[in-house]
Amino acid sequence: GESVGLHLPTLSVQEGDNSIINCAYSNSASDYFIWYKQESGKGPQFIIDIRSNMDKRQGQRVTVLLNKTVKHLSLQIAATQPGDSAVYFCAEGYNDMRFGAGTRLTVKP
Amino acid sequence: ETGVTQSPTHLIKTRGQQVTLRCSSQSGHNTVSWYQQALGQGPQFIFQYYREEENGRGNFPPRFSGLQFPNYSSELNVNALELDDSALYLCASSLVAGGNTGELFFGEGSRLTVL
Numbered sequence: 001g002e003s004v005g006l007h008l009p010t011l012s013v014q015e016g017d018n019s020i021i022n023c024a025y026s027n028s029a030s031d032y033f034i035w036y037k038q039e040s041g042k043g044p045q046f047i048i049d050i051r052s053n054m055d056k057r058q059g060q061r062v063t064v065l066l067n068k069t070v071k072h073l074s075l076q077i078a079a080t081q082p083g084d085s086a087v088y089f090c091a092e093g094y095n096d097m098r099f100g101a102g103t104r105l106t107v108k109p
Numbered sequence: 110e111t112g113v114t115q116s117p118t119h120l121i122k123t124r125g126q127q128v129t130l131r132c133s134s135q136s137g138h139n140t141v142s143w144y145q146q147a148l149g150q151g152p153q154f155i156f157q158y159y160r161e162e163e164n165g166r167g168n169f170p171p172r173f174s175g176l177q178f179p180n181y182s183s184e185l186n187v188n189a190l191e192l193d194d195s196a197l198y199l200c201a202s203s204l205v206a207g208g209n210t211g212e213l214f215f216g217e218g219s220r221l222t223v224l
Binding site: 041042043044045046049089091095096097098099100101102 | 111113142144149150151152153154157164165167199201212213214215216217218
């Protein structure tokens with residue numbers, strides 16, 4: 001069965017608002033999580049990662065939160081821009097990375 | 110740009126045929142992973158090659174095979190094509206360090222349509 005899954009297949013936000021994309025995983029031994037962004041016609045692009053010994057990690061306009069108790073991962077995008085419109089995947093693992101089904105983020109001007 | 114190039118970008122085959130997809134990894138990377146992405150789905154791990162040897166395989170039948178060359182480029186071969194093999198095939202290169210794969214850098218994929 002799927003080891004990572006996203007809560008919503010689509011998300012629509014207004015430009016300038018914050019976006020939150022959620023993901024659940026099933027394997028409590030999972031040690032490494034990554035968020036990818038995939039624009040139309042392109043391959044997935046690394047956004048941010050987090051290891052299981054951390055609860056939070058911040059990048060440029062993005063924050064990943066990890067809740068190991070409920071096996072939940074989220075990606076927060078601050079001040080969402082039209083260029084953020086894409087499909088976002090959470091993934092876990094190292095050499096055989098397992099991806100969720102993706103959430104399509106649409107940013108309305 | 111990730112520095113990972115894949116060819117061809119699009120191709121159409123008929124059921125039962127064979128296909129070879131190619132990938133050039135980013136300079137300095139020693140590992141190539143292949144993923145299959147069906148329409149509307151997340152990528153699924155096919156296999157990984159490290160130093161010309163298969164280094165892990167997902168739940169794909171033996172008709173999916175691969176090669177890695179001394180320059181770390183790679184090929185994915187699929188025999189006896191089936192309609193369900195229609196998908197975007199993604200190659201990702203990385204640098205193995207400390208036993209684990211580092212950040213994956215994906216190419217733009219080869220879109221295969223099987224009729």
